[in-house]
Amino acid sequence: MSTHFTRRSLIRGITAATAVASLATGLAACGGDSDAATTTDNAKSGEVVVGQVSNGAATQTAIKVSEVKSLSAELPAAVRKSGTLKIGIGALPAGFPPLAFTGSDQKTLTGSEPDLGRLVAAVLGLKSEVQNSTWENLFVGIDSGKVDVAFSNVTDTEERKKKYEFASYRQDNLAFLVPKKSTWNFDGNYENLAGKTIAVGSGTNQEKILLEWQAKLAKEGKKVTVKHFQDSNSTFLALDSGKIDASFGPNPGFAYHNKQTAGKPNATRTVGTFSGAGASLQGLIAATAKKDSGLAKPLADAINYLIKNGQYAQWLKAYNLSNEAVAKSEVNPPGLPLDNS
Structure with a gap:
């Protein structure tokens, strides 16, 4: 796995990720050495199945969710016109459950992170295309426009706000x-x-x-x-x-x-x-888009729709992560300070 995928801060760093990675031994398949893209549209209209091919990391759950036109209207014109939300995941060379990993079919990228991206895409009336890369290339992908947004266990930090905008969705x-x-x-x-x-x-x-x-x-x-x-x-x-x-x-x-x-x-x-941010601040995991892309608000509004209507709770429960729920998604909430980010 990328030794940076679970990075909460520069202090936490590589060894925190290594500790989590070892939990996945024997389950997560290697994703390869180069970027891999998987289009993961749902076979049934109005439904997203989370936890597919997760090999026990989640309880497979069918969640009903359809486009909310008032929210899709908030999207930047280029994204709305493309009809696709390109979701970046930084889980190569090997992912780890339950966040992001190669499924039991040895090809599908599954986990809580890509599944939330798929739910958000459905609310925004977009097809979902999940692209897996190394942690470093995840940010290169955002910078270059190869991906629209990262759903990849990225911690909201003040340092990252210099280049990115955030829509929070889970406690760190x-x-x-x-x-x-x-x-x-x-x-x-x-x-x-x-x-x-x-x-x-x-x-x-x-x-x-x-x-x-x-x-x-x-x-x-x-x-x-x-x-x-x-x-x-x-x-x-x-x-x-x-x-x-x-x-x-x-x-x-x-x-x-x-x-x-x-x-x-x-x-x-x-x-x-x-x-993970310590006693003075609740650390937050957030959807991450290029600064001034105009994506953070529609992403946050889509997440809040899922929170209000119960699909968010279903998603967390499927992955046994209910203890990381947030009450609402915020755009650019306070992040880890510059001296600890």
């Missing part, structure tokens, strides 16, 4: 993962961690946050033990054997793991989330 969250049988829950307060042993990826944004909490607890005469493992499989084994109480990492990857282990002896659950 970290989470704690525990065995399903565990009675512990994270309540959002770092003091809740006292006496626990927590695994975290080295060099990640979540490690930075956890170490800050560890230092605060130490000043209070309390202790949280921080553990590091070489890969996610080792972390999950430690969790299952009781060597650690919880693992702290990107929420979507844990949502996928919960689905994969449901009903099994090693079943897990998520016990609380925390903003």
Whole structure:
């Protein structure tokens, strides 16, 4: 996978993505070394099927959605005339569930990100064309006009606003993962961690946050033990054997793991989330278009239509991501500041 696809900030960076990528071992197929475009119009008019060929990463769900002419009228003339929304995904060389990955048919790009793009396109009365690339080429594609918009787990940052405009659609969250049988829950307060042993990826944004909490607890005469493992499989084994109480990492990857282990002896659950931007700001994932393209507002309005009419909740539920819901889509909301973006 692209080691930048799950980048929340420059601090979080490569290792956060690596931690999520390892969750996909054995499921996500390689997408190839060059850009690949897939036109993914829905076979049935007025319906988008999310979670197709997702191989257990989602519950396949047929969602009814049709063009809203008052919203499609907001589109820039060139996009409206083309009849197609070119959606960029930065998931090469290998994607990861549940966000974006090659499906079980070994060719279809599936996942929560391209599926939301398809829903938005339907509301705007456009065909959807999903183009997969590396993370770097995703932004090249936006800059050049090869794609209209990225639905690719892109965090809204003040640095990126210099070149792009945003329509938010999902919270950017970290989470704690525990065995399903565990009675512990994270309540959002770092003091809740006292006496626990927590695994975290080295060099990640979540490690930075956890170490800050560890230092605060130490000043209070309390202790949280921080553990590091070489890969996610080792972390999950430690969790299952009781060597650690919880693992702290990107929420979507844990949502996928919960689905994969449901009903099994090693079943897990998520016990609380925390903003990837830290305590002072809720990080947001946003549809990303070229600055001054005129796309952010119609995209946000289409997302808000899906929120108001229930399709948005259906989409999140299908991917076990309901804990990352936003109340509304905003155009260029406050993003990670320049010193942390």
